[in-house]
Amino acid sequence: MTDSTTTPAHAQVFRPGLLDGQVALVTGGGTGIGLGISELLAELGAHVVIASRKPEHLEAALASITARGYKASVVQLDVRDPERVKQVITDVAETHGRIDLLVNNAAGNFYAPSATLSPNAWKAVVEIDLYGTFYCSQAVYPIMAKQGGGRIVSTSMTLHYRGWPLMAHATAAKAGVDALTKTLAVEWAPQRIRVNAIAPGPIPTEGVRKAFTPPADSGVPDLFAAAEERMAEYARKGIPLGRWGSPRDVANMVAFLASPAGDWITGGIFVVDGGEWLAKAQP
Template identity: 80%
Template sequence: MIDPHQVSVFRPGLLDGQVVFITGGGTGIGFGISELLAELGAHVVIASRKADHVEHAVQTLAARGHRASAAVLDVRNAEQVKAVVQEIADRHGRIDVLVNNAAGNFYAPSATLSPNAWKSVVEIDLYGTFHCSQAVYPVMAAQGGGRIVSTSMTLHYRGWPLMAHATAAKAGVDALTRTLAVEWAPQRIRVNAIAPGPIPTEGVKKAFTPPADSGAADVFATAEEKMAEYARTGIPLGRWGTPRDIANMVAFLASPAGDWITGAIFVVDGGEWLSKGGRQGMGDG
């Protein structure tokens, strides 16, 4: 049976000839974005700190007949980012879309959060977004425009315990998005962000896994049952999101439909952040 959430709503060849640079594009939501944009005809350059992630992603897409290449990159290193962007521009002659998807998040009490833990997440999520955006600016400006789409979250809209580092960084991503959108509009560079809702990942599944000693006291015996119940009670649209849900919004913004959109942060979460029925600690966005 075909998964309706995996069927593309976009016309074939929509992004033919475009070059897309995606950080954190080898796994999870990032790979979902890489996959869809490659299906639509773009050459996707997938970047990650882990070579095995990007190499596997590139091989997977190439086996399907798509155009993809890999870049090993730490977005915290501004000089390394500039070098990779220059290499992409030299090889392909352009960069049409940058997707800032690299992120590093984990739960930790604010009172005991180490300086290195704080620095690591803020540098990946916020500094990395700025480094990559700044690096592609001269390329996009010279070619007459481009699109930048960054990954935000919804947790900082309401405050979220144990996520001070990530919420602070993503709030910065929102502010950066709006500022760059205004500043770079004369160069026809559209800058937007997407705030994903709960997408099942290994971390989310672990959060729903019952303790080994819970036994009959646990109403829901399996992680799958708990997740199904959360989708029913905590997400107004009644289901978990998929990487394709987020990829669809990226593709929309990368297409001509996004020509007059800049400085916007799009929440794609099934209404979860507005819901009063959700339990804290279970969202991915």
């Protein structure tokens, strides 16, 4: 199993200092994929502002990044609160003078039967995944427009491409993220704001283990509770590239889109899953 801290140093593919002078705000940036993104952006020279609802996640992430000599700061933020979102993003821009990159990574997902999914459960996931993505994007728009451009990268998923039992709330929200990405990309292109999304495949972080553990009587395979050997077997057979993903795999795509290589890319949904969703789509 891999994560952002075990990726070998030789896997670094970007030149040092690639993002020097840039300011990046990463929501949900204190754990899992978000932490992997925060770490790589900081390694490449950006000042990373990590946002999370949970202070304990912020403290650990900040210590991890600054201990290695990189630039980072943290802010507590619930992306479901539009007024708080506006205030935080305004404060970040005033403190650092700009925001070059917004990564909408905050998400809340869990298995639940659609027939008995409570209104609160539906609302919680859709508000975090979809509303939060819109609130943050809308709040950063005037800042990026005034400074002459910027990048927005949102986190989607692949499950809504084929349907996934017990995940109606998350698949609906992430399908909305895809549509929102394309709409904002076209609408905000005149302001030189590039808007893209990334759809990660199976990446067994601790957060994913907790969120995607299905009820015992659901009939849905609990891949993350399986033995390491069974997980390795699934990766060999179910993922065409033959391994699980890591946060660094996703972070690499974010860095690419944030770099000059992404200057002419907007409105894209980039699947980073080792080909897993295509294999699942086969009859």
